[in-house]
Amino acid sequence: MTPEDPSDLPGIENASPDLRHAGAVVDQAIDYMxxxxxxxxxxxxxxxxxxxxxxTMHLGPDAVLAVLDQARASVESGEMASLAEPPAQGHA
Structure with missing residues (x-):
C-alpha cells in the first residue's frame, strides 16, 4: 500500500474527495516528520x-464529543490496532 494508491484501504471509496485529499496531506506530513x-x-x-x-472551531461540543466517543470505541474494539502496523498510511 502506498500514499499514492489508497484504494487498498477498506471504505476509502466511500470517503469524500476532501477527506481523501486531507488524509493524503496528513500522511505526507507524518512521513516528513x-x-x-x-x-x-x-x-x-x-x-x-x-x-x-x-x-472545536467547526462543530459544537456535542458533535466533538461524538467524534471522540467514536474514536474511543475504535480503540476499544481493536480497530485502531490494525493501524499500528508499520507504517500506517491513508488515515482517511
Missing amino acids: TKQSLDPVAIASALLGGAMGML
Whole structure:
C-alpha cells in the first residue's frame, strides 16, 4: 500500500474527495516528520491537538464529543490496532 494508491484501504471509496485529499496531506506530513526523527508520540500529540482545534472551531461540543466517543470505541474494539502496523498510511 502506498500514499499514492489508497484504494487498498477498506471504505476509502466511500470517503469524500476532501477527506481523501486531507488524509493524503496528513500522511505526507507524518512521513516528513518521521524522516526528521521526531518522536512519534510528539507527532501524534501535535496532530491530535490540531485536529481537536479544527473540530472545536467547526462543530459544537456535542458533535466533538461524538467524534471522540467514536474514536474511543475504535480503540476499544481493536480497530485502531490494525493501524499500528508499520507504517500506517491513508488515515482517511
